Amino acid sequence: MDVKLMIERYDREVRRRPQEGPGAVVEREPGIVRVVNAADGWSGVTWCGLDGLDAGAVIAAQVRRFAEAGVPWEWKHYSHDRPADLPARLLAAGFEPGPPEALLVAETGAVPQGVELPDAVHLVPVTTAAEAGLLVRVHDEVFGGDHAGIGRQLLASPGTVSGVVALAGERPICAARVEFHAGTGFASLWGGGTVPDWRGRGVFRAVVAYRAALAAAAGYRYLQVDASADSSPILQRLGFTQLAVTIPFVHA
Structure with missing residues (x-):
């Protein structure tokens, strides 16, 4: 995989063309693409190219815009974004960095398909409110916080996002979703959290x-x-290549 070309393609097809889900609006101005979501979905800056612009003024304009919208948001920074000192500028503007994640990409057909589940574990697609509730239950346990909005998003956006839950008997032990970026070559994987006592047993790989x-x-x-430090090594063994590091900067 040519990393440089893949970064350019990912930025062009996904970061600069975010999806407009239910309640979401994509807004563009010089050097910026952002999503403003009045419903349950994510809001923030998806792409920036600030070379030749007054970066401080652009950052301040985003702070004002999202203050007007009154929604939680983040500036999703990637290690190849410019200017190179953008993270320091965001910190100076009152942003707080979240945990870094690895931006990984794989050829879909190269990901191993013949992964066996442990005995008594089966996968269930999320198509009903009850199944969405199981996914939310796993996410709340694994990641903390309230993920009810993700459950509502799954039910409101069939064809755009699909969810899956791994059950050990009747107990949900892993949950994840895949988003399909229409008009691009990319689908993205999200979630993938497994409860502690089931980790290391192949459930994550099967999902x-x-x-x-x-x-x-x-x-x-x-x-x-966007892989955590825990999942990145597993995914790279499954054929994923790291393109960059991404950090969510949240405005305090």
């Missing part, structure tokens, strides 16, 4: 394979993941 199969069937060539 990745399941979503890769969905993306392949829908005609998407690439899979993208």
